[in-house]
Amino acid sequence: MIKTALSLALMSTASLCAFSTPSLAQDGTDWLAKERFQIRARAIGVFADGEGRESVTGLKTDVGDAITPEFDITYFFTDNVAAELIAATAQHEVSAGTNDLGETWILPPTLTLQYHFTPDNKFSPYVGAGLNYSYFYGEDDGTGFNDLDVHGGFGYAVQAGFDYWLNDHWGINFDAKYIDLEIDAKVNLGTTALSAGDVDLNPWIIGGGVSYRF
16 A cells, blocks of 8 residues: 555656657658657857958958848657758948948758757757758949858757756757858959858857757
8 A cells, every 4th residue: 555655656756757749750751740749949159250261352251140040940859859941131241350241141951960968858968960051142342342252051069958948848959050051252443353262151050049849
């Protein structure tokens, strides 16, 4: 009788500490089960390196930082393995020395494969690695310069972060990504063509926000 009462008490205590989210193993082959999806909204800072050399003057190039909202969706293949796709856009200043070459918008969709160490705990850290493609658009020329053109490309991405779950559905998130990325920037000074060649953009993307799981 005492053993039975003790077992019931322990089970009740455990049920208060654990989340009720079912294991994905219970879903079988239901790949569209809502429990497989998680969404987040973050505010992110994009801190770019932007190091390169302008071909005519030899001046060092730089790309300004930016803060912007970001949205992402995560799909869980298993309880621990997931894929995350982020969507965001930000405007950056491009310069060479003290010269303002102009501004450009970047759209950098990034897909990472993640491993979540403790998905059923309140504190749920993860790491990930994947691929980024950065597309540049909406270039505006700086003072005295014209025809700014920035070409994007592919780069690899690594990340680390965590969710802290407040209840079964809502949590807070912190995430850090590093993207290894080279871009090609060109601009004219009147009729003189200037090129920065391969610019190491290599941004750190640091953000925090809210998470929701279904």
